[in-house]
Amino acid sequence: MEFHIENMTCGGCARGVTKAIQTVDENAKVIADPPNRSVKVETQATQQQIIDALSEAGFPPR
Known part of the structure; x- marks a missing residue:
């Protein structure tokens, strides 16, 4: 699956996104x-689980 994350602008953000996904x-x-x-x-997680984790971490996907 692929997401657009408007406020992921740097390597630090990318690490935060990765960490959020890997909590699921x-x-x-x-x-x-x-x-x-x-x-x-x-x-193996559902798309909704990933969306929820990213949103909770401050990186709401589109």
Whole structure:
């Protein structure tokens, strides 16, 4: 799955996004791309679980 995260603008944000996703699925593969404000996720978690975790961490996806 792929998300657009408007307020992910730097490496620190990318680490925060990755950490949030991995609280739901510690084995998730996360590829964050801050310049394009996108994140690709390979996970066993549901899309809604990832959306909820990102929103709770302050990185609401679109």
